[in-house]
Every structure is written in C-alpha cells, then in structure tokens.
Amino acid sequence: xxxxASFPLLSRVLxxxxxxxxxxxxxxxxxxxxxxxxxYHRLVTLHRPLGIAILVLAILRLGNRLRSSVQxxxxxxxxxxxxxxxxxxxxxYGLMIALPLVGWGMLSAGGxxxxxxxxxVLLPSILPHNPVLWSxxxxxxxxxxFALFGLVLAHIGAALFHGLIRRDSVLxxxx
Amino acid sequence: MGExxxxxxxxxxxxxAYAKGVCVSGWxxxxxxASHLSRAAVFHEQHVPVIGRFALAVGQPYAPDSAVxxxxxxxxxxxxxxxxxxxxxxxxxxxxxxxxxxxxxxxASQQIDPATGKPDPARMxxxxxxxxxxxxxxxxxxxRFVSSGFADDTFHSLDSFVLVAADxxxxxxxxxxxxxxxxxxxxxxxxxxxxxxxxxxGDIHDHPLQWHLVITVAGAHDVxxxxxxxxAQDDQTVDAGTLTLNSIESEEGGPCTGITxxxxxxxxxxxxxxxxxxxVRSAVYMRSFSLRSGEKxxxxxxxxxxxxxxxxxxx
Numbered sequence: 001x002x003x004x005a006s007f008p009l010l011s012r013v014l015x016x017x018x019x020x021x022x023x024x025x026x027x028x029x030x031x032x033x034x035x036x037x038x039x040y041h042r043l044v045t046l047h048r049p050l051g052i053a054i055l056v057l058a059i060l061r062l063g064n065r066l067r068s069s070v071q072x073x074x075x076x077x078x079x080x081x082x083x084x085x086x087x088x089x090x091x092x093y094g095l096m097i098a099l100p101l102v103g104w105g106m107l108s109a110g111g112x113x114x115x116x117x118x119x120x121v122l123l124p125s126i127l128p129h130n131p132v133l134w135s136x137x138x139x140x141x142x143x144x145x146f147a148l149f150g151l152v153l154a155h156i157g158a159a160l161f162h163g164l165i166r167r168d169s170v171l172x173x174x175x
Numbered sequence: 176m177g178e179x180x181x182x183x184x185x186x187x188x189x190x191x192a193y194a195k196g197v198c199v200s201g202w203x204x205x206x207x208x209a210s211h212l213s214r215a216a217v218f219h220e221q222h223v224p225v226i227g228r229f230a231l232a233v234g235q236p237y238a239p240d241s242a243v244x245x246x247x248x249x250x251x252x253x254x255x256x257x258x259x260x261x262x263x264x265x266x267x268x269x270x271x272x273x274x275x276x277x278x279x280x281x282x283a284s285q286q287i288d289p290a291t292g293k294p295d296p297a298r299m300x301x302x303x304x305x306x307x308x309x310x311x312x313x314x315x316x317x318x319r320f321v322s323s324g325f326a327d328d329t330f331h332s333l334d335s336f337v338l339v340a341a342d343x344x345x346x347x348x349x350x351x352x353x354x355x356x357x358x359x360x361x362x363x364x365x366x367x368x369x370x371x372x373x374x375x376x377g378d379i380h381d382h383p384l385q386w387h388l389v390i391t392v393a394g395a396h397d398v399x400x401x402x403x404x405x406x407a408q409d410d411q412t413v414d415a416g417t418l419t420l421n422s423i424e425s426e427e428g429g430p431c432t433g434i435t436x437x438x439x440x441x442x443x444x445x446x447x448x449x450x451x452x453x454x455v456r457s458a459v460y461m462r463s464f465s466l467r468s469g470e471k472x473x474x475x476x477x478x479x480x481x482x483x484x485x486x487x488x489x490x
Contacts, residue, residue, distance in 0.1 A: 040454040135469030
C-alpha cells in the first residue's frame with residue numbers, strides 16, 4: 001500500500017469547515033425553498049451571509065490549493081477513477097464559487113435589496129434589474145444546488161470507498 | 176403555489192394573486208410624529224420617492240372590476256440614502272387567515288370546480304365551518320364599508336410589525352393609508368369592465384391623490400401575531416406623514432411590474448412581528464415573482480392607451 005502524506009493543516013481546516021457550512025447550506029436552501037412556515041424568514045436571513053462566507057472561503061481555498069502541492073493519488077488507482085477524482089474536484093470548486101454568485105446575481109436581477117447582516121449592511125447589485133434574468137437565475141440556482149448535492153454525496157461516497165474498501169491512505173490524508 | 180393555481184390563478188406572466196393592476200408613482204413626506212417610534216428614514220425625511228401599484232385581488236388579470244373585490248395598494252418607498260421599504264396593503268381591515276395552514280386550507284376551498292368554472296360553494300362553506308376562529312374577521316370584512324374607488328379607499332397593513340426607535344425601544348404596530356380625498360360609497364352598478372381603473376386614472380390626472388399614513392400602536396390586549404384579530408378601537412394612533420401619488424402608468428413597461436412587494440423587505444427601524452402570515456406572503460410572493468418573470472406575458476387589461484385616452488380627454 002502506497003503511503004500518502006497528510007494535507008497541510010490549513011487545507012484540512014478549510015475542507016472540514018466548508019464541509020459543515022456547505023451541508024448546512026444545502027439543507028437550509030432546501031427547507032426555505034419548500035417552506036412557507038414560521039422559520040422561513042430566519043432561514044433566508046441565514047442563507048445570505050452563509051453563502052457569502054462560503055464564496056469568500058472558496059476563493060481563499062482555491063488560492064491555497066493552487067499555491068500548495070497536492071498529494072498525488074495512489075499509483076495503483078485505475079485511470080478512470082483518477083479522471084473522475086480530478087473532474088469532480090474541479091466541479092466542486094466551480095460550484096462552491098458559482099452557487100453564491102448565482103444567488104447574489106439573481107437577487108440583483110430581481111430588484112431586491114440584499115441584506116448581508118441585519119437590515120443595515122446591504123450588498124451591492126452585481127447585475128442590472130431584469131426580471132427575465134432573475135427568473136432564469138432563480139431556476140439555475142436550484143439546478144446547481146441539486147448538482148452540488150449530488151456531487152457532495154459522490155465525494156462522501158468516494159472518501160468512504162478509499163477508507164473502507166480500498167483501504168488506502170487517501171481518506172486519512174484529509175483527517 | 177399549486178393551491179393558488181387551482182383556485183383560478185391565470186399565470187402567463189401575471190402575478191398569481193392581485194393579477195389586475197396599474198403602476199403609480201409619487202412621494203412620501205414624513206410628518207415627524209412617528210420619528211420617536213422608529214429610526215426608519217421614511218419617518219424622518221421629506222419627499223421620499225415612491226413607486227406603487229393599485230390592484231384587485233383577483234387571479235384573472237382580465238376579470239371585470241367589481242365593487243366587492245378586495246383592493247390593494249402596494250408601495251416601494253426609496254429614501255436616497257437608506258434601505259428601501261416595501262409594503263402591500265388591502266382595503267379590508269383584517270385578514271381572515273391566521274397562519275400557513277389556514278392559507279392552504281382557504282385556497283384549497285377556493286379550487287375551481289371544472290363543471291361550473293367557479294369554486295364549489297359547499298367547500299367554501301365547509302372552510303367556514305371548520306375554521307370558526309376566523310368567523311369574526313370574515314364578518315367584519317363582509318360588512319365593511321366599500322368606497323367608490325381606489326382614490327377614496329383606506330388600505331390596511333393587515334399584518335403587525337415592530338417599529339424600533341433610535342434608543343432600541345420596540346413598539347408593535349399596524350398601519351393604514353387613510354385617503355385625504357372625500358369618501359363616497361360605491362354603487363358598483365356599471366357595465367364597464369374596467370370602471371375602477373378608469374376612475375383611478377381620471378382621478379389621478381385630475382389632481383394628485385393623497386393619503387395619511389396612520390400608525391396604530393398595539394394596546395395591552397391587542398393580538399400581535401394574528402392578522403385575523405381586530406384591534407381595540409381606542410388604540411393610540413400617530414399620523415406618520417403624507418403619501419402623494421401624481422402619476423399613473425400601465426403595467427406594460429411600468430415601474431411596478433418587475434418587482435415584488437414582499438412585506439419583509441424592511442428598512443432598519445421596521446421589523447417583522449411574529450405574525451406567521453408575513454412569512455407566508457414573503458415566500459409565496461417570491462415564488463410567484465420567479466414564475467411570472469419567466470413567462471411570456473400578454474398585455475395588461477389596463478393598457479397604456481386606456482391611460483392616455485383619459486389624459487387626452489382631460490387636456
């Protein structure tokens with residue numbers, strides 16, 4: 001069994017912090033988009049700053065990833081799995097950055113004020129007011145969120161595959 | 176959304192509820208009398224720009240105007256240097272719905288029967304029987320005074336809100352727009368499908384229309400979290416300022432079409448109360464806005480030419 005060094009501490013902290021935030025975010029989004037109940041407003045109020053925090057962390061993390069060396073995957077992994085690992089990581093980074101931007105953009109296009117914190121701290125609009133664009137981005141936000149949900153599940157599945165079935169050092173390198 | 180659709184909402188680019196409407200604009204001048212209750216800029220400033228919409232609470236945008244249909248006034252107040260405030264008000268004094276469950280049951284009871292093209296009276300009656308806590312509100316609205324049109328109507332916030340003063344003091348309130356125009360009773364006998372809108376267009380071209388924003392402070396026994404409960408008659412009221420509307424435009428390209436009047440878009444100094452209907456409205460309006468914005472829209476019943484005709488007649 002090939003031995004893989006652990007990822008740097010900063011990479012691991014960012015990974016697990018964002019894992020918790022993204023999972024929470026996916027469920028907050030799902031519940032608020034399907035609810036008219038008494039927690040709707042609280043969830044929406046939480047969704048915006050959490051989304052922006054994920055955006056900021058994702059950009060930091062992308063910078064960190066490009067700067068630091070990435071541990072190579074074990075030599076004995078089939079080519080298809082290597083390809084899948086690279087592609088899924090690219091998509092994960094893409095969605096972590098795209099989803100908050102689409103959310104921010106859709107509220108801009110919908111002509112909404114975008115409170116970030118409380119009622120006084122507002123985000124600026126990043127797109128012109130355009131209801132057709134708003135509707136399109138609102139749908140895209142849902143589709144991309146479900147795509148991220150699927151990708152997160154595949155990512156967890158792959159981590160468990162490394163840890164429990166292949167029993168290589170990949171899962172351990174992230175802990 | 177499904178329940179609204181089955182209750183006869185038209186769709187096709189129109190608002191799912193309050194489908195027949197017209198855009199208006201003007202300004203709001205604070206009197207200063209509410210400035211001790213709320214730090215919101217609108218209660219302190221003069222000439223705050225306003226975009227608004229008058230509408231009938233119908234699912235069908237081409238429905239004929241009727242005196243008994245609920246009328247609404249929705250406003251977007253935009254102080255130049257502070258976050259905006261949006262509010263949607265109706266002319267009945269209370270909302271005979273208490274929470275999300277009532278709303279869902281109500282629209283289910285209003286489902287169009289394919290055989291008659293109308294809601295089934297038995298289902299509507301059953302809704303009344305199974306929701307006895309809404310009876311007093313429904314009676315209040317049934318027996319309400321109906322004015323001759325939009326210009327002499329009073330519009331109520333229905334839901335309660337919390338005003339927050341500069342020192343943090345919180346005050347539960349409701350508000351109403353009380354017309355400064357003289358109030359006439361409506362007769363409702365007319366062959367004109369758009370008579371309410373035609374009258375509004377004539378009135379606003381005649382002279383700017385004005386309302387007092389009157390804030391009612393909750394008394395000791397008033398229920399804050401239930402818009403179906405009537406408040407005491409002797410509550411303290413404050414005249415917060417004057418709304419002036421001097422311009423009217425069709426929804427075709429009008430400034431009120433591409434936005435939603437979400438009642439939870441509130442500036443610092445105004446906060447939601449724990450009234451659950453506020454959250455229902457916010458969530459449902461957002462979904463309606465997203466659906467209609469993606470649809471191809473046919474012309475509004477209140478067309479630009481209807482507005483110009485009246486203008487032409489005046490000059």
